Amino acid sequence: MKTLITAAIALLFPTWAMADVHMDLNVKLDLNKRILHVSATSDKPTTHPLNAEKATSFAYQIALPAPQASQSWQGGGFTDDKNLYLPSGWHPQTDEPVTFTLTLQAPQPILSTGTISDEVQHDGQYQATFTMDRPTDAIPIFSGPYHIKEKQLGKVRLRTYFYAGMDPLSDDYLDRTADYITRFTDQIGPYPFDNFHIVAAPVSAGYGFAGLTYMGARVLALPFIKDSSLGHEILHNYWGNGVFPDYKTGNWAEGLTTYMADYMSAEAASEDKARNMRLSWLRDYAALPAEMDKPVTTFVSKHGQSSQVIGYNKVAFIFNMLRREIGDDLFFASLQQFWQNYAFKTASWRDLEATFGQTSGQDLADFFQQWVYGKGAPAFTDLRAESSPQANARWLLTTQLTQTNSAFRVPVPLEITTEGETFTLTASQNRTTTQLHVRPTRVSLDPDFHLFRQLGTNEAPATLRDIMLAKDVALYLTDTDMRDEAIALVQRMMEHDVREVSNLDPSAPFILMGSSATLYPHLRSLNLAPVRMPRIATTAQVWAGKTRDQVPYLVITYQDAESLRALQRPLPHYGRQNMVLFQGAKAIFKSIGQSRPLSVSIN
Incomplete structure (x- = not known):
């Protein structure tokens, strides 16, 4: 099996996979002086990263960004006294895809994407060379006080770069990575890189690069990540870093990756999990305001919850319906053909349509027209x-x-x-x-939710996302002395601005927030339906509802200012829930609510 994979890779990626520009780079990291020493040559003129000079050879120094606290990181590069993450901006620039050979030296482990060679760690210095022979548009650098653990899967080197104390996680991550790569090789074709590295981040990052993922150390410790995000990032080596979406005509890669990694993992676990995921996608769509409902070809990248509903969820659902339309054998044969046709090339939705149509021998024009190029859903x-x-x-x-x-x-x-x-x-x-x-x-x-559609009233019980995506939402605070904490929470969780009001009008979407002592009298005065919840000790309770006129609302009640502040990080991630109960920042109970299908009895 190992030999077959290696031979297949050689056949699959001939000379057309070469990029337009090749760079040879040497980089030395001086952590004490916080300087990156760079020397670079290229086979075509490139642009100096600090000025507009064009040449084929450069030598310069890059001052590292100022040290940051991990909790203040807002994206982009990051450095502190031990860690370095430079996604871009340090190397000569070009608008063309590149291949590269990069030699890195530092007083601790330092790495990039690509195949590792000449790796040495001696006398407090680490040095290694990374060769990327597939076209890419990113040359990131990562460094930290990492413990490296490794596993071989045929010719593919799997590694974890984890911090002290994370060692017990490594073996499971390496084993699960091997399982995912084996699965995707069977479904699509040989894994396209010589390695996959999981690099722990000191910040709450979650990024995928060619043959590498950079994920927050706290996130990696969560038990469900191996069943969700890990497979997603590995699969991006096929869809995204292997076949490049034609962003001018829409990004299909996120939705296809969501389908094959997230959904098919749920499907393999149980039909109930797969059904619940389909239902959750439809409930997210039900919460989407009509003016935000656009064709999936308009999706380029995630920029809020509404874009995720279209670019991730709906696209994944489309691929599930396509699979049911043509059958498993033709679906996976089409994916394999698509991979062979477009590996390390740019491909569009039209290319997907053509490949699936030709491989299946079916006319799929109507299917793609209404689901991909059109918008909306049947009701x-x-x-x-x-x-x-x-x-x-x-x-x-x-x-x-x-x-x-x-x-x-x-x-x-x-x-x-x-x-x-x-x-x-x-x-x-x-x-x-x-x-x-x-x-x-x-x-x-359709009680099992196999069709992408508008849910009926009883099929779509209220969720937090109904309010998170809504426009012109009113915020009514029953405790004005907690206003700063309340506003901070709302800003974190809402897609649009919220207006604070002193009188609540239940004919428009609203958030009612306050302590238990002050909030429940307002619920009674608004004639809102009582909520049944488990009798457990909580510091905060959050639930969604709809008025008799089907107007969505959200209720947040809390114990004190500290318990309200504790909601800022976790609450935005529970948009699919109907109710979430918290102890501090930990969700100790959650419910998606009851969903009843549209059905009739026959006498």
């Missing part, structure tokens, strides 16, 4: 069903369904419950008749 109302006995102990089932958006031509899954079994059939949007061997008793519309 269904007035599900009706009746049955009548027929000859030979058969029953004739007639269903009728109204679609409010006739632009979508989609087959609709209907779950049929009979006196002895439950099964699914596919219906048109209008009238469908089906002969059955047993008497039907109930019909439910």
Whole structure:
């Protein structure tokens, strides 16, 4: 198997994979003086990073950015007295893709992307050479007091660069990385790099580079990261760092990566987890204001929750529907063909459409037109069903369904419950008749959420994201002495500005926030439905609801100023929940609420 993978890589990436510019760089890090000494040559003129000079050879010094506290980091490069992260700006610049050979020297481990060679650590100095022979637009540098642990998977070197105290995590991360690479190799093709390194960050980063991910040390310690973010970052070596999206016509890579890494991992765990993920995507979409609903071709990168709903969730759902449309064998054959056609090239949605159409032998123009190039989603109302006995102990089932958006031509899954079994059939949007061997008793519309659509009222119970994405939200504080903490929390969690009000109008979206003593009288005065929650000790309680007129609202009640401040970091990450209860910054209970499908009984 090891030999086969190596040979396949050699065949898959011939000379066309070479970039337009090659650089040879030597870098020495002086942590005491906080200087980077750089010498660089290139086979084409490049631009000096500190001035506009163009040449093929440079030697210069770069002063490191001022030291930062990790909690004050807002993105970009980072340095403190022990750590260095320089994603860009230090090397000669070019607008063209590059390959490079980079020799790094520092008093502690220092690394970049690429294949490692000539690695030496002696007398307090570390030196290694990194060769990137695949085209890339990034030459990042990472350094820290790392403990390095390694595992080989055929010719692929897997490594963790973790801090002291993180060693017990390494083996599991290395094993899970090997599992992911094996899986993606089977599904797509040979892993395209010679390594994958997991580098701990002192800040709350979560970045993917060619053959490397840079993730916050605290994040890496979370048990669910190996089941979610790790696979996502590894898969980006195919989609994003392997095949480059044509950003002018939309970024398909984030959604495809979300589907194959996040969703397929949930699918492998259980059908319930996969169903819940599909439902969560539809609930996020239900919270999206109409004016933010755009074709997925408009998505370039994540810039808030609304862009994630379109560029990650909806695109992932589209690939799931495409897989159901053409079947597993043709779906994965199409992905493999797409990878072979466009590895280390730029590809667009049109290229995906052409590849899937040619490989499957099916005309997918309508599918791509309505789901990729168009916007919106179908919505269904007035599900009706009746049955009548027929000859030979058969029953004739007639269903009728109204679609409010006739632009979508989609087959609709209907779950049929009979006196002895439950099964699914596919219906048109209008009238469908089906002969059955047993008497039907109930019909439910897409209860497993296989179709991207607008959810019905009972299918989409209120979530925090209903308010997080809403515009013109009013904030009513029952404790004005906590105003600073309340405003800081709202600014962290909301997509749009919020206006503070002294009188609450429940006909528009609102946030009601206050201590338990002052808040509950306001709930009663607004005639809001009482909330049932578990009887456990909490410092803060957060829940979403809708008024009788279906106006979304959010309630946040807390014990004191400290418990309110503790919500700032975690609360924005719970947008899919209906209720979250906290002890300090820890969520000790969460609920997505009840979801009931659109269904009718048959007499």
